[in-house]
Amino acid sequence: MMESLTLQLDGLRVSRETNAKLSQFADLFRKWAKVINLVAPSTAGDLWSRHIADSAQLFALHPYPVTWVDLGSGGGFPGIITGILLSELGDGWVHLIESNHKKASFLRNAILQTGARASVHAVRIEEAPKLVPRCDAISARALADLSALCEFSKPWVDANPGIRLFLHKGRDYAREVNDAHRSWSFDLVEHASQIERESVILEILNLTHKR
Template sequence: MKLNGIAVSRETEQRLNIFAELFYKWAKAINLVAPSTKGDLWSRHFADSARIYQLNPEPCQWLDLGSGGGFPGVITAILLAETGFGWVDLVESNHKKASFLRTVLSETGARGSVHTVRIEDAPAVISKEINAISARALAELPLLLDYCSPWMLNKPGVTAYLHKGRDYQTEVLKANRSWTFDLLKHASHVEEDSVVLQISGLKRAS
């Protein structure tokens, strides 16, 4: 099968099916995504999340902030399982959602672990070197960069991949008041006018 144009193995397809089954089971009790989008699990959430891995398919150390229902962090961890290398540290402060994420990672054999802490407290818990950071539907860009800064500030080799909607240009202008950074924009394959912002070279604006 293909996921957002990425050919995946039968083993990965099985892992994704397990994720989907667990998602629908847990979504009956806790809010994992917007209720109006639950029926679009594969075409929207899975495909949109796979876009992140498509942009950076190297088996590296990922940090996924505000992991929620597992997008994109769990999808990245499942795709990494096919390589046997790389890891995703998922940060989710909600205990119920964190339990869901741990269950999915365990039952799919995905390459990831969950940290049930607030994002502001995560740097004290995740002190290892991070290569890439992801976040989806979490916060406006200025605050996102605040969250990312402990792992990115003055570290040009660390790249963030951040899903953003059609108002991303306004958010970029706001972020430029406090930060300077290198920016690449990648079109979403799922939602018109949505993008993935690829950010590196993060520094505080002078």
């Protein structure tokens, strides 16, 4: 039975067509997850809430037709979900950065099956700015600590100082923020997760490296 994100997230309403694409992605994900490790096995059973709805929170916070870079896209969270939701707008794009070639193959298949507004770059994050020199927003989920994510993001921030970062973080996020402030200056908005009680989405603006 198809589930609906409209029942799970405040501020997000999707069409029946988009909901069908999300359901199609979920079916494809389950098939591929039997062969390759796309997410932690302990969380795979709660795919809609733990991963799809959790990822959709980013689009709910920034529902505009902009160009995204999704770092370490893995099983498609949040990048593929953002790309599917962008298809409802008919504009915007997500560049999925995933160096694991098996996962990159899954992501390409998911794009073909769902019509997500996205493309895959099977390279290391450090190499990605050469292929995608500019973007408006950056996302990452379960990838690295905040200091490392700031470092990864720097080439895109240098190209577009108005860029926004949307980063999923767990209960230890305050320590990561304090650690990052040693080397980085930034404005921070903390959005409480609608899915995980102790999790947040950190929205970072005006990121600069301290001299």
